[in-house]
Amino acid sequence: MIEIQDLTVRAGAREILRDISVSIPRGKWTCLVGPNGAGKTTLLKALLGMNAYSGTIKDNGVEVFKDSKRNVAFVPQSPQIPSGMSVAEYVMLGRSKRDGWGKESTKSRALVSEILRQTQLFGMQSQLVIQLSGGEMQRALIARALAQEPELILLDEPTSALDLHHQIAVLNNIEMLKDRGVTIISTMHDITLAAMYAENIVVMRDGRVSLSGPVSEVIHSPELKDAFDNRISVYTLDSGRPVIVAAKDSSSEREIPQKEV
Amino acid sequence: MIEIQDLTVRAGAREILRDISVSIPRGKWTCLVGPNGAGKTTLLKALLGMNAYSGTIKDNGVEVFKDSKRNVAFVPQSPQIPSGMSVAEYVMLGRSKRDGWGKESTKSRALVSEILRQTQLFGMQSQLVIQLSGGEMQRALIARALAQEPELILLDEPTSALDLHHQIAVLNNIEMLKDRGVTIISTMHDITLAAMYAENIVVMRDGRVSLSGPVSEVIHSPELKDAFDNRISVYTLDSGRPVIVAAKDSSSEREIPQKEV
Amino acid sequence: MAVALLLGVGLLGVSFGPIHLHFDQIVKTLVGAPGGLKGQDRTLLLDLRLPRVILAALVGGALATSGAVYQTVFRNPLADPYLLGVAAGAGLGATLAFTTTGGNVYGLLPIFSFVGGILAVLTSFFISGKFFAEPNTLLLSGIAVGSFATAIQTYLQQRHSDALRPVYSWILGELTAANWRVVGWSSIYILSSIAILISISKQLDGLMLSDEEAYSLGINPHRLRIIAVVAATLATATAVSASGLIGFVGIVVPHLVRGLTRRVTNRSLATIAFAGAAFLVLADLGARTLLSPAELPIGVITAFVGAPFFLFVLRNRRMVR
Amino acid sequence: MAVALLLGVGLLGVSFGPIHLHFDQIVKTLVGAPGGLKGQDRTLLLDLRLPRVILAALVGGALATSGAVYQTVFRNPLADPYLLGVAAGAGLGATLAFTTTGGNVYGLLPIFSFVGGILAVLTSFFISGKFFAEPNTLLLSGIAVGSFATAIQTYLQQRHSDALRPVYSWILGELTAANWRVVGWSSIYILSSIAILISISKQLDGLMLSDEEAYSLGINPHRLRIIAVVAATLATATAVSASGLIGFVGIVVPHLVRGLTRRVTNRSLATIAFAGAAFLVLADLGARTLLSPAELPIGVITAFVGAPFFLFVLRNRRMVR
Amino acid sequence: PSAQAVSIPERIVCLSPSATEDLFAIGAGAQVIAVDDLSTFPATAPVTKLSAFNPNVEAIAAFHPDLVILNSTATKADAVKSALETLGIAVYFETAPNNLTEAYSEIDGLGAKVGRSTEAKTLVVNMKKQIASIINKSRKKKAITFFHELDNTLYSATSSTFIGRVYKDFNLANIADKASKADDAGYPQLQSEYIIKANPSVIFLADAEYGESLATIKKRAGWSKIAAVTKKNIVSLPADIPSRWGPRLVDFYQFIATAIAPIK
Numbered sequence A, B: 001m002i003e004i005q006d007l008t009v010r011a012g013a014r015e016i017l018r019d020i021s022v023s024i025p026r027g028k029w030t031c032l033v034g035p036n037g038a039g040k041t042t043l044l045k046a047l048l049g050m051n052a053y054s055g056t057i058k059d060n061g062v063e064v065f066k067d068s069k070r071n072v073a074f075v076p077q078s079p080q081i082p083s084g085m086s087v088a089e090y091v092m093l094g095r096s097k098r099d100g101w102g103k104e105s106t107k108s109r110a111l112v113s114e115i116l117r118q119t120q121l122f123g124m125q126s127q128l129v130i131q132l133s134g135g136e137m138q139r140a141l142i143a144r145a146l147a148q149e150p151e152l153i154l155l156d157e158p159t160s161a162l163d164l165h166h167q168i169a170v171l172n173n174i175e176m177l178k179d180r181g182v183t184i185i186s187t188m189h190d191i192t193l194a195a196m197y198a199e200n201i202v203v204m205r206d207g208r209v210s211l212s213g214p215v216s217e218v219i220h221s222p223e224l225k226d227a228f229d230n231r232i233s234v235y236t237l238d239s240g241r242p243v244i245v246a247a248k249d250s251s252s253e254r255e256i257p258q259k260e261v
Numbered sequence C, D: 001m002a003v004a005l006l007l008g009v010g011l012l013g014v015s016f017g018p019i020h021l022h023f024d025q026i027v028k029t030l031v032g033a034p035g036g037l038k039g040q041d042r043t044l045l046l047d048l049r050l051p052r053v054i055l056a057a058l059v060g061g062a063l064a065t066s067g068a069v070y071q072t073v074f075r076n077p078l079a080d081p082y083l084l085g086v087a088a089g090a091g092l093g094a095t096l097a098f099t100t101t102g103g104n105v106y107g108l109l110p111i112f113s114f115v116g117g118i119l120a121v122l123t124s125f126f127i128s129g130k131f132f133a134e135p136n137t138l139l140l141s142g143i144a145v146g147s148f149a150t151a152i153q154t155y156l157q158q159r160h161s162d163a164l165r166p167v168y169s170w171i172l173g174e175l176t177a178a179n180w181r182v183v184g185w186s187s188i189y190i191l192s193s194i195a196i197l198i199s200i201s202k203q204l205d206g207l208m209l210s211d212e213e214a215y216s217l218g219i220n221p222h223r224l225r226i227i228a229v230v231a232a233t234l235a236t237a238t239a240v241s242a243s244g245l246i247g248f249v250g251i252v253v254p255h256l257v258r259g260l261t262r263r264v265t266n267r268s269l270a271t272i273a274f275a276g277a278a279f280l281v282l283a284d285l286g287a288r289t290l291l292s293p294a295e296l297p298i299g300v301i302t303a304f305v306g307a308p309f310f311l312f313v314l315r316n317r318r319m320v321r
Numbered sequence E: 001p002s003a004q005a006v007s008i009p010e011r012i013v014c015l016s017p018s019a020t021e022d023l024f025a026i027g028a029g030a031q032v033i034a035v036d037d038l039s040t041f042p043a044t045a046p047v048t049k050l051s052a053f054n055p056n057v058e059a060i061a062a063f064h065p066d067l068v069i070l071n072s073t074a075t076k077a078d079a080v081k082s083a084l085e086t087l088g089i090a091v092y093f094e095t096a097p098n099n100l101t102e103a104y105s106e107i108d109g110l111g112a113k114v115g116r117s118t119e120a121k122t123l124v125v126n127m128k129k130q131i132a133s134i135i136n137k138s139r140k141k142k143a144i145t146f147f148h149e150l151d152n153t154l155y156s157a158t159s160s161t162f163i164g165r166v167y168k169d170f171n172l173a174n175i176a177d178k179a180s181k182a183d184d185a186g187y188p189q190l191q192s193e194y195i196i197k198a199n200p201s202v203i204f205l206a207d208a209e210y211g212e213s214l215a216t217i218k219k220r221a222g223w224s225k226i227a228a229v230t231k232k233n234i235v236s237l238p239a240d241i242p243s244r245w246g247p248r249l250v251d252f253y254q255f256i257a258t259a260i261a262p263i264k
Ligand SMILES: Nc1ncnc2c1ncn2[C@@H]1O[C@H](COP(=O)(O)OP(=O)(O)OP(=O)(O)O)[C@@H](O)[C@H]1O
Pocket: A011, A012, A014, A016, A034, A035, A036, A037, A038, A039, A040, A041, A042, A043, A077, B131, B132, B133, B134, B135, B136, B161, B163
């Protein structure tokens, strides 16, 4: 369990997160959803443990702040892209922690090749990361996180630059981490996708958590809709899987899709 | 009409776009779709006319390269975020071309206020842009483009960081530009959204255009599926509006959504 | 307000010195009212102090403005107006004046250093190839050209070690050479350069964005960078040839103004210009009075007073980066 | 290969000079085989040239490595090893040695300049407040502290103008003072600093990312920056106190190696160290022989030979930015 | 009668223009095998390209000297000295004198070092006599104010410097003395308006070689009314003599004496 108690995060005078208390189960996929500016990115960064916060965040009973023993992968919303570094070098950075300073094991090289193949970057190892397209860069970033073999992976909008097919491909790859007991925490604007992959959802609004729980409970709750000012609609598929969309007009269309033509 | 003839764009030795010929109607919304790395961003930048290309791109019969008379707004996929600039100043930059060097008209100030309201950034005028959340920044970027009152607006994944509601809100705002005869060209990974807003779709793959035409024609064409290696499925709503999704498994689920519960 | 401040500082500047002149008499003399200064005091005010104070203001304004512009153009807080080799080129020019020419060396000094500074920057431009396609390439090219010029200068000084003292005292930066002729020609270049820079200051903000974004906003980033750097270089080269190398002003005054106003945009360019002018007038006053009747090199005062103040601002106001 | 190159260059370095020594005799002397050099030539080789060549290699390696590390840490291609005030502090220390101590100035000089350099950097650290939370704040703080130190130094030189020439010649950078004692103490600091820097070079690549990303990769960015800057500063301060201010090497050699190898990552740090060492050994050879019997300041050669070469690389290989 | 006195150096490399003049004047010229590039006097001195300011140890050693005379202000003079000594070459440090007494003892010291003590003593006695007689004839009864200009940024020399003492011997009043607190070594930078106010009767231009003259000085703001300018009492100093503290000091005294003779 990751236990968050009375978490408050400030930027200057402003409180971006206010008194958040929520638990996130280990070994599961938890998705943070909420409108722009709700504080999702801020919460994700707090979970990383690099910067000071007030309140407590305990991961397996240990305070996360400056706990250098954890192996946490972090996929930021907008990464700082280093110039002059190749895709292979970039992904290999994920191995630093495991290989130790200045070393590069054979295992790492094999693993990185494998991951590059999984993320469909294999032909691009020697291309510079600054020359990648938006989606390719995002995959390189995720590849680096996978190379880390983390115990916890934090993903901030991991699919925002991916095409439809790669969204699925990449999320499937991430989902497989659960087999190894990895905890996954991500933000995701596409709540349909979130509901497809996550077991738990945390709904945020205005720097607070308004609801958290299993997907099935949260998805149909008024709190979710409320977080988006009731501008979204929720449908359910035959299989029970939900689809969440916003309507184009205020007189929101509620149509039912037909079979493919 | 924007007529593109035999357009080839190189980066170093590599041809990123190869012999593209396609026309894009004025006063309409055209969406570029295709998998990551297809060359959408590159084509959008070529349409901006800043960098050299081979072939011709004629906008109303005039070559776009270094044609400084055009007023083209450009919303990049990943903007360079200036430090120390407030949201209001950032959006006001969009007025530079109209107001002239060093001036700032009353009209501009009123217009910028109006646009900040439209993009729901009004309370944040004096916040620094580097302090914005991902979605707020993307809205600021679009607000700047709107402030430009352009004749052509180029949008590279304008909704990638927006929550469901703001996606719709922002796209609605952009759509309204058509009333003033503005031409809209955007890329969009969410083909469902693309089909909702665009009149025309250009399908790209591997630096080439594989098909272009009205939404209704393109959406149901094999070329679209082919561009994504047949990993996407297309449904049609009652109203005839299409929904495009990628399946989670290779044994792609084809479920039909039920009424809201 | 900035103008009033500058005028006030200027009045202080002309009033104090080894001989103290009274404010009211100064004002009377300047406006031509009866009861003004006479004789030697009048000469002192009109022919010595006034041109010196004006030159200090011009040079301070030029360096601060150019520094701010360079910092924006190269997106580098370390950039200073001497970056592209102006200083080294001017230094080489000055040394050449001392070592190779006979006749009236001091008369040739401004011309040699001006030409040297401009030539060095042109060489940097030329070698960096695609001009401003890559600001960082230009910047590295400037460093290399500057080092090269400095190497030749040092070599010449070694060969002509008698020229060491005059070159060194020129490098220290002096406003002692101020007179109406110097003020005349330098004000033309400096004021027009500053005017150009201030008029494009709103556009310069666009350079904080990517080139494509700037282009779509109606800015030609390549051309704008060239205009900005050329104007800034012209101002700097003029300042250098009129008064040697005065350090610190160009890099610190812009950051100081930004720290105090918490603004990074180039709207504050006019404020920066005035602040630089006032700062150098005050520093020059210090240079003239602290060890009077001897004179302190102005560079000592600028850094001696400016550095602690800057450090204070840096520490106490969270700098807007 | 880099090692072989350095050894080859070193052999050239000990062989040439106003008095030419033959390779075979040098090698015999060094390995202790019969038929080696005798008398004055032997002393020349063992007590003069050898320590000088070794010192050149140490200083060159120190400056190039530190420069590369500063450039990464501050994400600034303009960064050079003198950035945080080492140079100015050391210059002030050296000036103090000349002006305040009578007697054995040269014995005290290295200590004074070393302490001055380190103190200046510590002051920059202290004033910038949160250490490395904001590299740019530290960097500006370094500039201000450096300017302040330079102001005091200039002032002292004004007050004690007889110290002008020795300080100036010290600033120019000299390897003339090389002897085994200097090589002894400087090799300890320099080699251990370089070893630390090379051992953390892979981690340094992580500093090209955002702090959060680096942290998640197992790097403590604040601590890593401090380690890197402290080690680089120690190497630089040692180099400066052993040989004065030798410019150009620290900024240009790293860019040169990156331009030639087209690599920006810090994997090339060892190559940069060797390149810096070989470059300075060659430059020193030039300093001793080119204008023989006069000796040229080594800084003149580094820039004179290095700048055109660098410009050539800059122009012909599209620099990896 | 020590062992040292026996070993008279026969291969001297002299890296100081003043010492070169001294050596030739005391008859040790034949022992000098090489002098630095600025030792231009006497004409018979064996000028080489050796630098006195930036000495190259190996280049000096290549002459196989048995004594090297080194100026103590040369670059890294200490290091050069110890390197030469490592090679078994004796080094004599020449320090710039601050006054006549030190200049004389410099000559005596050099004489002793090169085995020409008697000649050195004779030279010193002659110099003293000649200089005393010049001063006697030309010393001003009433002090005359003057300004000594080093360069056009108005650096000057106070009475504590060697050149300042020379002026003082003629009872000239140095306007730079008021600024002596600005530089321990006696070279303060004066303010233009102070010079105008001090109104010196004579101006000595050490920067005449850079083109400064009555004509250029007149053009300086406010300077045209200075007494020295109105009376045209502007003295252009020659390039080398004022900085050679050897036998030609006599010539320098004579030069000043001649220059100030018409001034009342
Ligand atoms: N340094 C700062 N100073 C002031 N406000 C800040 C700062 N950083 C973030 N904020 C504000 O805090 C709020 C939360 O930001 P955060 O990035 O966590 O949002 P988010 O939920 O990730 O939004 P998005 O969906 O747009 O990515 C935003 O409104 C943002 O403007």
